[in-house]
Amino acid sequence: MPLYEYHCPTCSHKFDKLQPMSATGADCPNCEQPAKRAISVFARVGNASEEQSFSPGPLPPLGGGGCCAGGCGCGH
Numbered sequence: 001m002p003l004y005e006y007h008c009p010t011c012s013h014k015f016d017k018l019q020p021m022s023a024t025g026a027d028c029p030n031c032e033q034p035a036k037r038a039i040s041v042f043a044r045v046g047n048a049s050e051e052q053s054f055s056p057g058p059l060p061p062l063g064g065g066g067c068c069a070g071g072c073g074c075g076h
Contacts, residue, residue: 006035014038 003018008028016028028035
């Protein structure tokens with residue numbers, strides 16, 4: 001489940017909530033009014049030397065078709 005950030009327009013409270021992707025919103029824990037989902041940014045923590053030397057390595061070979069390119073084990 002993803003962690004979503006919310007901002008309450010009524011009381012200006014900011015909070016996070018762990019919700020399924022299908023969730024449509026959340027109520028503010030302070031004033032119980034509907035809150036708006038805020039835009040989140042991803043932050044990577046590390047130093048510059050790690051960023052320059054980071055290499056994810058080679059990608060795995062692609063499978064031969066099917067619904068998941070052969071990786072799901074469903075037999076397609």
